[in-house]
Amino acid sequence: YNGPQPDSWWCTDGVDCLVDPANPYQGQSRTAMIDREIQLAAQLGVATIRVEFDWPLLEPSQGVYNWSRADYIVREADKYGVQLQPILVYTPLWATGSLGNSSNWWAVPPANDQYWTDFVRQVVSRYKNSVHYWEIWNEPDGGGYWYSNVNPGVQDFVTHLLKPGYQTIKSVDPTAKVIIGPDHADTSWYSTVVQDGGGSSFDIAAFHDYSNTALQGVQTMQSWLTSQGMGSKPIWIGEYGYAEASNTTSDSNHQALMTTVLQGSGYQQAQWYTLRDELPRSCCPISGTEARYFGVVQHDDVTMKAGFGTMQQLIASVSGAPTPTPLPSTTPVPPTTTPVPTNTPVPLPTNTPRVVYRVVAVKVERDSSRLDLSLKRPSLTRVRAHTRVRLSAYVAVQTAGRALRIREEIRVSLRGKTVFDRRMNGRIKKGQHGIFAFWRVFAPPRSGTYTFTGTVTGGNIHAHKTRTFSGVRG
Numbered sequence: 115y116n117g118p119q120p121d122s123w124w125c126t127d128g129v130d131c132l133v134d135p136a137n138p139y140q141g142q143s144r145t146a147m148i149d150r151e152i153q154l155a156a157q158l159g160v161a162t163i164r165v166e167f168d169w170p171l172l173e174p175s176q177g178v179y180n181w182s183r184a185d186y187i188v189r190e191a192d193k194y195g196v197q198l199q200p201i202l203v204y205t206p207l208w209a210t211g212s213l214g215n216s217s218n219w220w221a222v223p224p225a226n227d228q229y230w231t232d233f234v235r236q237v238v239s240r241y242k243n244s245v246h247y248w249e250i251w252n253e254p255d256g257g258g259y260w261y262s263n264v265n266p267g268v269q270d271f272v273t274h275l276l277k278p279g280y281q282t283i284k285s286v287d288p289t290a291k292v293i294i295g296p297d298h299a300d301t302s303w304y305s306t307v308v309q310d311g312g313g314s315s316f317d318i319a320a321f322h323d324y325s326n327t328a329l330q331g332v333q334t335m336q337s338w339l340t341s342q343g344m345g346s347k348p349i350w351i352g353e354y355g356y357a358e359a360s361n362t363t364s365d366s367n368h369q370a371l372m373t374t375v376l377q378g379s380g381y382q383q384a385q386w387y388t389l390r391d392e393l394p395r396s397c398c399p400i401s402g403t404e405a406r407y408f409g410v411v412q413h414d415d416v417t418m419k420a421g422f423g424t425m426q427q428l429i430a431s432v433s434g435a436p437t438p439t440p441l442p443s444t445t446p447v448p449p450t451t452t453p454v455p456t457n458t459p460v461p462l463p464t465n466t467p468r469v470v471y472r473v474v475a476v477k478v479e480r481d482s483s484r485l486d487l488s489l490k491r492p493s494l495t496r497v498r499a500h501t502r503v504r505l506s507a508y509v510a511v512q513t514a515g516r517a518l519r520i521r522e523e524i525r526v527s528l529r530g531k532t533v534f535d536r537r538m539n540g541r542i543k544k545g546q547h548g549i550f551a552f553w554r555v556f557a558p559p560r561s562g563t564y565t566f567t568g569t570v571t572g573g574n575i576h577a578h579k580t581r582t583f584s585g586v587r588g
Contacts, residue, residue: 115170115204115220121393123148124171124183132393136414144183149190150415151389156194158410158422159429162247163191164352164385167200170220173233175208181240188244199247199293199385202234202279203259213261213270221261223274230275234282242287249352250279253322255296255303263296263303265310272312280315295320295352299331301338308342318382319344320352326371328354332380348382351375355387358407368410368421376428386425390415499558499585523569528562528585558585 118124125131125144133140139147155163165187173179191198204220205211209229213222224230238248254271256263262270280292292315296303299321307313319339323331328351335349354375356367375384391409405413410422526534534556558564565582 118168118171123151123165123187124168134393134413137416139415145186147415148187152187152190152194152196154411154415155389156196158426160196161383162197162199162385164199164201164249166203166252167237168204169202169209169233170204170206172237173206175206176229177232179236184237184241188241192244197247198241198245199249200237200241200245201249201252202237203252211274218261221259223270227274227278231278231282234279235286238283238286238290242290246287246290247293247318248283248290249293249295249320250276250316251294253297254294255300263300265306268303268306269310272307272310272315276307276312277315291317293318293320293350293352295322295350297322298325299323299334301334304338305342313342313344316347318348318350320350322353323351324353324355326356326374328375328384329378329380332378336380349380351381351384353385353387355408361391361405361407361412363412363417363419365407365410365419365421368419369424372421372425372428376425376432386410497558497564497585499561501557521571523567525567525569526556527565527567528558528560533559533564561585 118126118130120130120132123144127144131140131144135141137147139150152163167184171180172184188198205214205222205224207219209224209226210219211223211225214220238245251271252259254260254263254275256267260271261267276294283290283292294307294316304319319335321331321335332349332351336345339345339347339349354371356371358365358367372386388408390411391413392406393413394405410419410425411417412419521537523535523537525532525536561584563582563584
């Protein structure tokens with residue numbers, strides 16, 4: 115482990131970042147690239163973004179934390195309405211135990227379990243209002259991330275990471291879900307985890323697949339879970355993908371694989387690896403000496419492959435959601451300064467029906483407060499209590515004569531008391547136009563009549579639209 119991957123979200127501008135001249139977002143800043151890529155993920159319609167939260171980067175020395183980049187990532191995911199799934203991974207050098215040496219100190223248990231639980235408590239406490247899925251380690255069945263996939267390696271994983279990590283996460287956020295995922299449908303490894311006492315310390319059974327056998331892996335996992343009395347646990351395909359042979363936009367192999375998997379059944383979520391193509395790097399600890407074309411977007415973060423549109427359509431057809439409006443593909447988006455929300459959003463599982471409310475401001479003219487708002491599906495008035503729905507706002511703004519700062523808010527209230535409130539800020543330059551997409555997931559906590567309000571303000575503009583709906587039992 116040599117620090118942050120230079121082509122990743124975690125490197126430091128001007129220090130250890132790879133900058134592709136063809137990528138305008140990397141050329142601007144790493145945060146601009148993050149904003150663009152989360153924006154692209156939201157455009158695809160994905161439910162989650164799986165991303166490493168490296169322990170050595172977040173706690174470089176004991177008790178000293180660096181949250182700046184993680185704060186930004188969480189804030190951007192909130193901004194675009196995508197649920198993060200952080201992977202807590204890699205033991206810091208300062209915390210490594212007696213099994214560690216110069217070549218594997220990041221892949222062994224910490225010298226003291228409390229080092230790990232202190233870190234887990236800090237990161238989950240900080241982001242529990244936004245993040246509700248946590249993965250403990252990446253591919254802990256050996257390979258490049260954990261020192262052994264047989265005992266005592268599995269026992270060490272269960273005893274020193276999985277069980278204390280699970281207990282700590284649940285103590286901070288009882289609603290959170292804990293995930294583990296080996297590098298294939300490794301039921302032998304899972305069986306050892308159960309034998310070593312870890313069967314009750316994960317909520318979601320994931321696995322990875324790069325052999326075009328993901329659906330067979332789902333069947334294997336379901337049979338094993340049923341045999342262990344855990345047949346109700348969700349199965350996630352935590353990674354799947356295919357490396358095209360060249361930097362082509364006609365990624366027919368991608369399209370064939372994602373079509374097969376996303377039209378399959380028996381699992382709750384399938385996570386494609388990866389959004390963007392990769393350039394060579396040497397670190398992290400998995401190295402690559404050549405470019406790899408796993409992405410549905412080329413490395414410039416601008417050129418979308420055919421697979422991008424295919425995945426977007428497949429996700430929309432599975433979820434029943436409308437195909438999102440295309441985002442601009444050439445102009446880097448400046449980073450936002452919106453604070454991390456303090457209220458708890460409810461995660462949106464991929465198998466939950468989504469109800470979309472849409473607030474649309476069709477035009478803003480210079481020195482004018484003309485603003486038309488409407489709600490999509492105004493006839494929908496009843497939502498089951500505790501059922502998650504997706505509240506959405508799409509605001510199109512045009513200004514001919516001056517720069518305009520836009521503030522957008524969606525709010526839900528019950529009997530005059532606000533139970534849900536989210537805001538977003540944006541800025542439109544003079545003579546330009548822009549589209550802001552903003553959504554949040556909300557579940558009516560009880561029966562009653564709820565008021566849903568969308569508000570847009572900017573300069574001398576102030577407009578809002580209100581609808582009511584009922585939260586009902588049953």
